[in-house]
Amino acid sequence: KAGVTQTPRYLIKTRGQQVTLSCSPISGHRSVSWYQQTPGQGLQFLFEYFSETQRNKGNFPGRFSGRQFSNSRSEMNVSTLELGDSALYLCASSLDGRGDNQPQHFGDGTRLSIL
Amino acid sequence: KNEVEQSPQNLTAQEGEFITINCSYSVGISALHWLQQHPGGGIVSLFMLSSGKKKHGRLIATINIQEKHSSLHITASHPRDSAVYICAVYSGGGADGLTFGKGTHLIIQP
Secondary structure (H helix, E strand, O other): OOOOEEEOOEEEEOOOOOEEEEEEOOOOOOEEEEEEEEOOOEEEEEEEEEOOEEEEEOOOOOOEEEEEOOOOOEEEEEOOOOHHHOEEEEEEEEOOOOOOOOOOEEOOOEEEEEO | OOOEEEEOOEEEEEOOOOEEEEEEEOOOOOEEEEEEEOOOOOEEEEEEEOOEEEEEOOEEEEEEOOOOEEEEEEOOOOHHHOEEEEEEEEOOOOOOOEEEOOOEEEEEEO
16 A cells, blocks of 8 residues: 655745645545644644545644645645745645544655745 | 643663653643654654553553653664654644654664
């Protein structure tokens, strides 16, 4: 069974640009969560999608958005990039998104660098 | 909002030593996860527990719900155990997803 696939693995952008990251979950998983990891803040929850609907959202500005398609693949978009957006972006999939009855399966992440 | 504290932040030990990593949280939870992150970024889920104790190979995880505390133990540690170990809690309701500790950077020297 293939794991969670994130593309691209590395990305370099400049301030003001926008970026789209992609996440393909494990087959059969309907929930995709996105996380940002930085040296200063550690791992932080961005949002979670389930059956094409954003179900939960963390404390991030509106520049961070996402969507989920009918095949459960998810994309995350960051507009008007800032230096502070440099981070490792991880997605994780699970059957139904509940964190108390199943583990989340993480991708290897997309490392985004803003120049 | 749940506050998750891990200790120690950094730990260097010799191969074969018994390792303990601690995690405390401030608000009641419905589950706690232990994660392992190797250099390069990939995260692997080690345990998910809501009570008691779980064991997988040389890894043991325990949780005390009343004291809001969990420990991850590694027996007979090996250099391949070198990684960052992250504790994450799920409070239920789904509003905030998982809340993470800052991680424990473990180095096992041969």
